[in-house]
Amino acid sequence: MRTPTWIAMLTLLSLAQAQGVDAVKGYLIERVEQQKAATAALVKASQDYFALAQKAGFDYHRLAQTQASPLRQRLQAARAAWVKASPIYESVEGIVAGVESLADFDLNLDAGASAAEGGDAVVTFDLKLEDGRVLRRPGNAFGVLEGTLWGTERAFSSGVRFDVDNDGKLGFGDYLPDAHVLKAGAAKLDELTGELLKAARQWQPTPADVFGALVANVPTAAAVFVERWKTSRFVLGDKATRRDFNVISSLDDLVNNIRSWQALYAGASSLVRAKNPALDRQITEGLSGLKAYAERLVAQEKVRRFSLEQAELIYKEADNRATAVTGKLAQAAALLGLKVGQ
Structure with a gap:
């Protein structure tokens, strides 16, 4: 018995539909896997920086004077990892932000405001630092780390100027981060990325x-x-x-x-x-x-x-x-x- 033409067409259409949207899922997973590799590198660099700061008793002035070369190496590695991870996320943000089951990740990763900024899109997490401080709803993870690594958020910085890019002058971003904020922020970004990857694999588009x-x-x-x-x-x-x-x-x-x-x-x-x-x-x-x-x-x-x-x-x-x-x-x-x- 031959399958009626209209049923065959519907079957082919359903197959094309499934293959098409599954390709979107494949794209999302591949990109988030790349993001996870970058955030893992950021975690490693932040831990190395923290270890240096801890050894110096978190005396950032002394750290800058005595450990300039290893400091610069670790901060440049952390920045490079952030600069790699951020564009990768931007290349999937349209998917994450637009799908109901994934949208909360966009809030916490890249789009959410801090409690201080207020509004309807405040992040849902706190940052708990190893010295006992808690940053309540500090803003999205990528933004927290940008403000920490480049010193654009004073609360996340040590306040100590340091020639991070080694260009011989103190310019934009030339500050030593607060090691506690950097370590906690990197861990949160990596954690959220891992959770997004898990959710992406479970998503049925x-x-x-x-x-x-x-x-x-x-x-x-x-x-x-x-x-x-x-x-x-x-x-x-x-x-x-x-x-x-x-x-x-x-x-x-x-x-x-x-x-x-x-x-x-x-x-x-x-x-x-x-x-x-x-x-x-x-x-x-x-x-x-x-x-x-x-x-x-x-x-x-x-x-x-x-x-x-x-x-x-x-x-x-x-x-x-x-x-x-x-x-x-x-x-x-x-x-x-x-x-x-x-």
Whole structure:
């Protein structure tokens, strides 16, 4: 007995659908595994730094004078690990932040505020330090570590100036971190990354997850990434007062997030293409165009600084592009019978 054509088509469609969204899961797991390797390296460097500080009785002035070379080596290793881990996370943030079962990880890893900042998106963890101090809801783990490693958060710094990058002068980021905060922060980042990896392996993605994440995240291109870039040292220079997003430009973060959006849409593209090839092409080209626009800005930023007025124009352009793509994504979701927020 032959299988009716419509049943065969539905079977093939279901198979393509499963393979597509499973590819999103595979991408997420692969990237978080890479992130875990980087956070493990950060833990090792932070422990080595802590051991030096502990041996000196946490006398950071004496430490800077007597252990300059090993101090620099350990801090540069810690910074290198952070700089590796952060962009990796940004390349999956669009997935993590947009999937309900994973979203709390984004809050605690990269997006959440501190209790002092307040609002509706405060992190859910405290940092317990080995000297008995407890930092209540200190802010997201990547931000805590950036503020610690580059001295942009005074509460996380020893206050002692030190030429970390060995360029012969004391400039941005040239401080010795509080060893207790660095060790605890690195351990928390590594712990959260491990928990995210476990959750990613258990996640069973659906097309609704994919479109829900896309419709929620693509509009953040300007509202989150360009907005925080405008208040960072990449635009304001020494006038910037924020403690995070000063080491890696949020324009770079935007490019990496768009990569996660492209990975998400690739998992559902065949479903849209089967019903409306033109719409599928418009979404694919829209995401590619948004990424190319952000990449041009990143390239320009390497040789110049944008003024605040220019940053405002960039905000409008990015928002227009993201809004157009989001509209197409919502249209595609409706075409597939998926209910997503916008």
